[in-house]
Amino acid sequence: MLTPVVDDDGAPFWEYAARGELRVQACAEPGCGELRFPPRPCCPHCHSFDSEWRRMSGKGRVWSYVVPHPPLLPDYAAQAPYNVIVVELADAPRIRLVGNLVSGPEAALNSVAQERIRIGARVQVVFTEGAGSEGGSALPRWVLERP
């Protein structure tokens, strides 16, 4: 499975994810405070380079989804057809995260039946344990609020 190829701007997101926290970058300039995703060096609204990572509730709704079929990379082909979803966060609907709808944090990418997936479904973030070792990443994944 592919692990995130993390850059300087994105690193805090993954560090918080490893602690089980879903945080989104926000401008730290008083009077601005705009959230932004993906993370970037400065605020596109006020141009401040000061930022903070604001904790989200982890609740959201499915904004869209796809079901990939082969040809795919081998680890993914083995689980195909599986789902990939885009979640809009309840705290900030303009912030959307790509992820997978799963039956539990460590479940397979195809662990939720496709018929259960629909746009608008309420979901809650969970985190994988990650590889544990250096270089491993905890991934945010999503479970249905009402499974």
Added chain:
Amino acid sequence: MTGAGLKDATAVVGIGQTPFAKQLPESEKALACRAILAALDDAGISPAEVDALASYTMEETDEVEVAKAVGFGDLTFFSKVGYGGGGSCATVAHLAAAVATGQATVGVAWRSRKRGSGPRPWKNTAVQLPTPAQWTRPFGLLRPADEIAMLTRRYLHEYGATRDHLFNVALACRNRANQNPAAMMYERPLTRDMYMTSRWISEPLCLFDNCLETDGALACVIVSAERARDCRQRPVYVHSAAQGLPAQHHGMVNYWNDDPLTGPAWTAARHLWKHSDFTPEDVDVAQIYDAFTPLIPLSLEGYGFCGRGEGGAFTEGGALEIGGRLPLNTSGGGLSEAYVHGFNLINEGVKQLRGTSTAQVPGAATCLVTAGEGVPTSALLLRT
């Protein structure tokens, strides 16, 4: 030159292409040389007179290699546009700007690819592409088809468009390819039953929603309008040209702004029409970038042929067929002629305005050509 600068100041006077196939024996470089020499021969211009080049990324052959192989003269302008298929029309736009402003006199744009027999770009996981991959690829959103399928699902949901609308696009392209002996799908008709029962690639996109994989090359030649009058072929004027990179755009994973379904087409279109004497209603035929069928309804909206959310309905009633409101991709396009990152759409636009298309729109005098939607894009309005 008038105040607008580019309007009708330059013309495409030569086009050339190689055969299109799943596998061609020659190298990408050799194919590039063949297409370029064919285009110059079509124009009746010697390679030694060429002083400007334009190409776009995801092509391995560079200017130095091409120039020394085909015997160009001294080059005084060369540009390479980013974002793969989004750059196709921008090559012509850059050359038109160079010629119109006196930076060069004879420009050549080209595209050569071995995408039919070569590797699929998404299989190289070391390349992060233009996509901010850390946010998408670990979750199995691996291929351009997956990224566009995500926007497609949302589009179908928001506006009530259906797979039948996507089929209308695939069918129009296939019908034109069936008229074009050079098309890879020349002898392969498509039916609704074939479409609806084909295998999925990334739901909601099936096999026939995806473009071909092709080896092949094309090129075209741009000179000033004044010089064009002395060339071998009827000039096709570059009436208006635009690039488009919208504010807060994220490429094919455009999930992170206020309105993900308003893509680069909207930005390019605003500039294109602002500098044009024509409106969408005046367009006789269109060559719209079709790596995936849903790019057509999205582009129809972006370029102003219909309102927001009406792109699906626009395809009904044979609108995209010959005799319809807007005949589309009359060589078969990327879906059914060849997928050469959209350069075949440029050359087909020229053929329509010369009156030499294999699916000629009677009396066509204006043609819109667009580059890849969903990435930083470009577009041309060509006229007779």
